[in-house]
Amino acid sequence: MAVQQNEKQNIQIKEIRELAQKFTPNEIETCISQQLREGVNECKQSGPTDHVLNELSKAEFVRKRMDEGVSLTDAVRELARRIRNVQSGFEDGSE
Numbered sequence: 001m002a003v004q005q006n007e008k009q010n011i012q013i014k015e016i017r018e019l020a021q022k023f024t025p026n027e028i029e030t031c032i033s034q035q036l037r038e039g040v041n042e043c044k045q046s047g048p049t050d051h052v053l054n055e056l057s058k059a060e061f062v063r064k065r066m067d068e069g070v071s072l073t074d075a076v077r078e079l080a081r082r083i084r085n086v087q088s089g090f091e092d093g094s095e
Helices: 002-022 025-038 049-067 072-092
Strands: none
Touching: 002 049, 002 072, 025 049, 049 072
16 A cells, blocks of 8 residues: 555656646646636646646746756755645644
8 A cells, every 4th residue: 555655656746847847837827727717727637626736736836946946856855845744733733
């Protein structure tokens, strides 16, 4: 089960990296708006809306950090660290 979850996370990270490299933050924001309005977008065509919005939002964060001079690898690491911090807050019951 853990191996399956790791494979899923690796696929998501790969997609986020590709989106962040291919599109600007403004283009990603446009795609988020399109997905909300129309259920499809120019950045990523398929998948449930919540999944697509999740990936696009993460990619937008990564791309913004890249535009600030952070490397792609470091931006993805920062995203992962922030996600873990949020998740651990919910596990503690403190948030």
